[in-house]
Each structure stands twice: as C-alpha cells, then as structure tokens.
Amino acid sequence: MSRALSSLLAYFTPLASEVHTDAGVVTLLTPETNILALNATYCEATCPAQPRSPLLLGTQVLPGRDVGGLRVGVYEPWLEDSKIVVEQVSRLQLATWAGVLAEAYDTPAWAAPIARHLGHKLEGDVQSVLLLAYGASETLGALLWREGQAHLWGTLDGAVDVPLLNAAAELDTSPLLVSVPDQSRVAVQEAEVVTFTLTGP
Template sequence: MRRLPNMGGGVCLLRYAPSMSLPPALTELVTYFEPLSTVRRDFRGAVTLHTPGVNVLALNATYLPDAAPDRLPLVLAWHHAQEMPALVAGTVPLPGQAVGTLRVGTYHPVLGSGAIVVEQVSRLSLPAWAAVLAEAHGTPEWAAPLARHLAARLEADPVWTLLIAYAGGEAVGALLWRAEAAGGGAAHLWGTLDPVADAPLLNAAHELGGNLRASLPDTSPLSVADEVNVFFHLLDQLEKPEQPT
C-alpha cells in the first residue's frame, strides 16, 4: 500500500481470461488480487488492475510481461486517461521511479515470538482488520475506504480468511489469506506494526492450508523459497505519446 491520489468513479466490471504471457510470479499476484479489484484490462500481454478509491498498490497497477519500450507510453496514456498514477509491476528492471519491491515465493514457518497471538476473525471485524493494515502501511486514513471496498468482495466468497495478530491485546498485524483450488493458500495482502509479528502472522496463515505462497516487502526480515522480485515503478515522468489531431 502507498499514498495515492483519491481515485473516484463508478464501478465497472470487466473480466477476461487470465493472461498466459505474464511471468509466473505476476500471474500469481493477478490471480490473488483480481477478485478484489474493480476493473481488469488486458493489453499486449500486460494486465491492468484498477480499483478506484483504494490505495493498495497491487490493485492499481499494470503487470508487464517485459520492459518493451513500445508498450510503456501506451500504458502511461491509459493510466492518465483514468486519472490514476501510471504504476507498473514487473520482474525485470523497469524505467521510472521505484516505489517498492515484493519478494514472492513459498513461505516456510520459522520460530516466532510467543508474545504474539494470531486469531482468525469474522467479516464483522473487517473495519478493525483494515484499520490495522492501513496503519501498518502508514496510511491510516485509507482504512474505512478499504474496509468498505473489501466487504462486498469477501462477503459471499469463502476462499478468503481474515487474520489479526495481537501483542498484549493490541492489534499489531493483519493478513488476508486466500485458499487455492489446488491446495494450500496465498497471502499477498498483509502488514504489521512491528516486524516481530511478521513470523507469527505468516506462520498462522501457513497453518490454514499447509503450503503458503506469500509476498514479503523488501523491509521484512523474513525470507521465502524460490524467491522472485517484483518491482513497482511509477512511469509518470515518461513523455506522454502525442495525441492525434
């Protein structure tokens, strides 16, 4: 999550068959985040997820199969037409301003702090869950919009599970686990107020399915197996393509 301009607009539902041209790590992120998004757009092998009113990076990015320069100006123009930052994600070096990196891979449980207790909570706890997640990413003002957005998408979908980590009765972490059809699960949306809670939170997610695919921010002290770096960059300083007259 990152501070992004408030992107208003009505709900538009566009769904396409999953792109087979993206690297596996990007396909994995798209599979996880698309059900939480508002719009999906496929263009020249790239996949864009657009979610107005929510500041989660992965829900407002174009996932690129490569850094082909002929595609980037067109991606930039589309983002600007939607009045959204031109945020792109890839597994190869990208132009523009770096805003974050995720390490995607398989998480194996490690010894965690016994002072952290992790609980599975109901959908009724979504506002509290969102408040912890938003604060963990330094954007507490986005908690209410995030909770409202996710409420409709999680309500009737049993594959999602909410986890909250507590230290001394105080919430210090939040994670959204998704059950995978082939078994195991995924945790690509989570955050903690204290890195000490990282391991207990992910350990609890692992216990839900036995195998866990996860994304770690570049600041996390933990590691994942078969790690692939996913880079998020802003293209907004690139020169816009000329519009036909």
C-alpha cells in the same frame, strides 16, 4: 508470465474494481483503495507505450521511479518463541482489520475506504480468510489469506510478521505463497523480486 506475477494476479484480480487486458498485458484499477497491486499494470518484459496505469509492476527494471519492491516466494513456517496470538476473524471485524493494514503502511486515512471496498468484494467469498494478530492487548497485524496465498498483509511491529505468516501457513497443506517487502527480515524460498515503478512526470 513469471510465477510471482501470476500469483499476484490470481490473488488480486478478484479484489479489483476493474480488470483490463491490452495485448496480453493486464491492468487492475481500484481507485477507491490505495493498495498498489490493485492499481497497477502488470508487465512481464515490456509494457505498452501508454499503459492504463502510471504504476507498473514487473520482474524487470522498467523506466520510471522505483516506489517499492517485493520478494515473492514460498514461506516455510519456523518455530519462534512469541507471545503473539493470531485469530481468524469474521467479516464483522473488517473495519479493525483494515485499520491495522492502513496504519502498517502509514496511510490511516485509507482504512475506511479499504474496509468498504473489501467488504463488498469479500461478501460470500468462502475462499478468503481474515487473520488478526494481537500482542499485549493491542491489534498488531492483519492478513488476508486467499487459496494458499498471502499477498495483502501488514504489521505494526516486525516481531509479529513470523507468527502471522505461520498462522496463515497452517490454513492449508499446500505451500504458502507470500510477498514480503524487500527490506523485510522474513525469509522466502524460491524468491522472485517484483518492483513497482511510477511512470510519467
């Protein structure tokens, strides 16, 4: 399996409600959230004829409707003059964190379900860190760091991306593996592109 898919699976599997493996193909299902990577069948080269999820994630072009892509690779921090402040926050801030994440993807109604689900999944998890970014007294970014990886994050202003990822990179001495939307200005090294494809009518 490609490093990109392996990294995404390692990051998201502990957060999923259901994990299924069919002939070596893994599907994560978490209907109580709208997070795509938690509701997809991960396909390396091919997918089963009848995948468990209509949403496929792979490094190859898959039949269906392209609903978004990610560049997955190593993020190298770089200095940027910014007034953005990034803080590590406790689980008590999860509602605020989820609110920013949901708004960043134009799905504010999902904030409460995401907060409830992650509140349960992150209970007692010492491997994960929540980060919030602030600017001009507003909360503008949210990121979940897990063991040197940051695949679940979002910002309300593109100027927040770099300070938020810089803060995540400082949490560990190992290189930070990240995923960024394909239209993002953030540069990643050794990038692999993965695509979400929706199948069916």
